[in-house]
Amino acid sequence: MDGSLYVYVEDVRDEGAGRVLDRVAGYGLRQVTVGAAGQASRDVTPHGASRVTLRADGVHFPPPAGLFDGLRLVPPVQPGAAGRPLAEIVAAAGERGMTVHGWAVFLRNVTLGRADPEVTVRDCFGGRGHPAGLCPAHPDVRRYAVALARAVARQGVAGVVAESLHFGGFAQGYRQERCFVPLGPMDEYLFGLCFCAWCMRRATDLGVKAEVAREECTRIVGAVLDGDPPAQGEVTRAALTAYAGPDVVAYARARSETVTSLVSEVAAAVGAEGATLTFLDGTGHHKGHADGLPPAGLAAHDAWQLGVDLVALGDLVPSFGVPAYARDPARVADDVAAYRRSVGPDRELRVVLRPGPPDTDSADRLAAKVRAARAAGGDRVDFHAYGLLPYRVLDRIPAALGRPGRPGSA
Template sequence: MDTALYAFVEDLRSEGVDKVLDRVSACGVQGVTIAAAYHQARDVTPHGSSRVTVRRDGVHFPPPEDVFAGLRLVPPVQDGAAEEPLTELRRACSERGLRMHGWTVFLHNATLGLANLDVTVQNCFGDRGSPADLCPSHPDARSYSVALARAVARQGVDSVVAESLHFGTFAHGYHHERNFVALGPMDTFLFGLCFCRHCMQRAVDLGVNAEVAKEECGRIVAGVLDGDPPAQGEVTRAALTAYAGPEVVAYARARSESVTSLVAEVSAAVTAEGSRLSFVDSTASIKGYADGLPPSGLAAHDAWQIGVDVVALGDLVPSLAVPAYARDAARVADDIGAYQRSVGKDCELRAVLRPGLPDTDSADRLAAKVRAARAAGAQAVDFYAYGLAPFEVLDRIPGALA
């Protein structure tokens, strides 16, 4: 079984490529999924030379000039990219017989968004209030995504692991966010829908009354901001229809056309460069990221909320990665099983587990979740992430895989 450990270029600089790969190999995995293009973050890095690592938006390699020639959006370049750390890592992986995958954050980029606000999502009030989220419907964001995919594929990776190649959520549209209004889950969802002219036109082309959807979202969210009680309960199509009306639900579902067509373009570009695409559906991550206690709705059933049509993608991409962030092995099995039934047998299904907090408190729990993921249909189990987990937590992986 092909397994991999997620890692950051900063890990390589801090500890050295050979030391990191020695530990990766000791974990019993067959590859490393390196953050080739990442986003802003501040991480506690327990065994790094810096115990707190500040990350920036951008790529860890010199962007190929021919790929981005004539494009409005060009990725920021990380410090040290000129030293081509991915080239060194690829050489070292090859010597050890390890696979190297290119972890790529596509449409979550505050640096590009702040400099080009018109390519970011636009809410029902006309605000560009989520500058870190580029809109999958915007032509410039789409061209940028295809070019970025080609650029990462050219780094000689076995696969391009695509994160944030879909719509974002209102709750994570920037960094250091504040909200002292009691917005319910459905209000938050409505607040995060994009009503830029590109999204609205795509919806109209699919027969949706986009203006009515926008007006209803504005009416409902404005009411809650003005003091109306928020809606309770999870976001489901039935609940949302009752709360906001059928046109809003139709508009939300129409967003999957933007994502599906963009993923198809990106996958074709990656294939043309001699690699393959592994699409990360962040739905399960969103649901369980904070505490490993996701709400009851299964991720595969709720993926439409970020524009992901799991069934359609099963026919388009060779691999689908699911961040199964849950404490309970049974919940991991349920989520993976739902994806397996949706994507079919021709699409590789990869489960991504966190070996430590907040999901996993013991080696036994991690082993149970690995068994559950495999039994539910995962062909591979990956682990997130080398630099964020203490060594004693990483030491749980070999036994879990055995």
């Protein structure tokens, strides 16, 4: 059950490819999942050269000739990409008999969204206040996603790990968020739905009253913004039906056709390049990212909120990434088991755990979560992420995997 460690290119640039890969091998792992196409962030990096790393939107390699010719959207190129750092990592891994997967953030890119707002999410009021959110229904975004998948697959990686290949949520609209109006979970969900012309058209073609849904969202969210009390409780189909009506729920459910068809195109493109697609569902990340205490609804059951139909994707995608960001090993087991039931018995499940805070406070807890993931049907356990954690936290990995191997060498 050999898993991988998520690694950022900036971390490798600081420490050197050979040093990082030798340390990863010391953890008992023979795979790395490297950020080939990332998003803007500011991260505290405990063993990085500057201890704080600024990351930019874009790819860590020169885009292959011809792939983006004539496309409306072209990925920004990261500083230092001309030096081909990803190729250096792939080569160094090959020398060590290690496998590299290319991790790519697809539809969350504030640089592209700010430059061309028409390809971003359009809320029920007609605003484009989600510059980081590229809309998966927009034809130019879909062409961009397919080209980006091909570009990453051509970097000599065994597989492409696709993050954000679905709709996003309201809270991920921009780098810094300020909201002094108390929005409840359902109000945030309605405010995050996209009502661009392409989304409206797709929903209408499926028999949904898209304009009625938009008007209901405008009425409900507008009232809360004007001072009405927000709705309480988790977002479920039943609760949303009672709060916003069946047309809104039908509109939200129709988004799964948009995502399923896009993922199908991307999976075919990656396969044509001789690589394997791993679909990384963001639901578990959203639910537990802040504190490792996800609300009651299991990630697999709530994936529909991002337009993700796991049953349909189980027929199209060979591998799934399952961020199990929870402190409780029993919750990890429940989430993994629900994914297994949804995608079927023959799909690979790569369970993503965080070895340190806020999910994990000890080596024993990490080991318990690894056992829970395995027992519930996880095929591999991946760990996130090398550059974000002190070495002493990363050193929990070998024991958690049940291996006597040494911690990563300094």
